[in-house]
Amino acid sequence: MSDHVSKTPRPAASAPSTSFNYPFAAAPDIIRSHQKDAYFEGVLMNHISDILRQLYGARFLHKWTAEASTFADLSYLALTTLIGNRTLGEEYCDIIQIEDDTL
Numbered sequence: 001m002s003d004h005v006s007k008t009p010r011p012a013a014s015a016p017s018t019s020f021n022y023p024f025a026a027a028p029d030i031i032r033s034h035q036k037d038a039y040f041e042g043v044l045m046n047h048i049s050d051i052l053r054q055l056y057g058a059r060f061l062h063k064w065t066a067e068a069s070t071f072a073d074l075s076y077l078a079l080t081t082l083i084g085n086r087t088l089g090e091e092y093c094d095i096i097q098i099e100d101d102t103l
Contacts, residue, residue, distance in 0.1 A: 022098055029093040036089035037076070045072040 025033075048068050052061045061068070080087040086096065 022096065025093070025095045029095055033087070033089035033093040033095055036092045037087050040088050041073055041076045044076055045069055048072050 045068065048071065049061055049065075052064070052068060077087075079085075081097075090096065
């Protein structure tokens with residue numbers, strides 16, 4: 001065997017198929033994924049609540065609890081799904097969201 005590169009043409013390999021057949025997730029996996037996401041949204045809400053309580057006081061937090069909860073949920077989804085990543089629950093259960101036209 002020599003170390004030099006051969007100039008003979010190689011046969012073209014067939015193009016890889018871009019269609020995938022993903023199996024549907026089982027109901028327990030979907031529920032477990034949602035529970036894990038709800039847990040992390042709650043953790044984020046607790047951190048935001050602690051920050052708001054320290055900065056503005058308990059009355060402010062009590063008045064704006066619904067808005068803080070919405071902000072925590074939107075922040076979690078923006079940091080995961082909106083930028084194209086899987087949520088922590090989806091990673092935990094090893095499931096992937098796909099669109100209807102990609103089936």
